[in-house]
Amino acid sequence: MKNWLIGFRLFVALSVLTGIAYPCFMTAVGSATFPEQTRGSLIKKNDAVVGSTLLAQKFTGASYFWPRPSAADYNGASSGASNMSPTNEILKKVVAERQAQGLTRENLYASGSGLDPEISPEAAKDQIERIAKERKLTSKQTALVSELVQEYTEGRQWGFMGEPRVNVLKLNLALDQKL
Incomplete structure (x- = not known):
């Protein structure tokens, strides 16, 4: 006892x-x-929360920058990859559909967590033409979009870790504000 x-x-x-x-x-x-x-890195617009800089949001409009595709449909409660191998026929079909939409680089494949809020500067630049066409931008406005991509490109963490990246939510909010 x-x-x-x-x-x-x-x-x-x-x-x-x-x-x-x-x-x-x-x-x-x-x-x-x-x-x-600790509060979730929330971004507010007009006193309303529009998203978090830590989680990708689903942008489907052609006039916005798109994050990497998500196998979890951008749902933080069920994050994860599809676990499909490169030889999987379903994955090949999905990638072909994404290529047909004009997506390139890392936007062809879903992110590992399904929630990556950032894309490479190159992937952002690949989307400028689509956005300019959809928004019917002049060449001067298109140059402004390119400048926004440069402005919102973050360097390597502490100067040596990771790769340069662009937060899609911040970039899209700036895009709406400037154009």
Whole structure:
């Protein structure tokens, strides 16, 4: 009986420590040091949340930049890849359909998580012509779209990690604001 009581006390103590105290402490530290990120890095427009810089949103209009395709249909609750191999006939068909839409580079294949909010600057540049045509932009306005892609291109993290990237949501909001 004594061993059972010791084990139960240890279970309660560790449950409180690791299940309540530690998460509360880390949340407080995170809120103090990274307040924007702990709130989900939400972007607001006219006091309404339009999205998060951390998760891709589904842009289907041809007048907007598109993120990488999502095997999870941009659903954060069920993120994940399709796990289709390069020889899978369904994947080949989907890629052919995306090529027919004029998509190139990484926009042909779904992202690994299905939620990547960023694309490469090259993938963004590949979409400028489609956007200009859809919005019936002049050459001067099309040049402005190219400048927006350059402006919203983020470099490598800490100068050496990862690749340059463009956040699709931020770019699309800037596109709406400027044009």
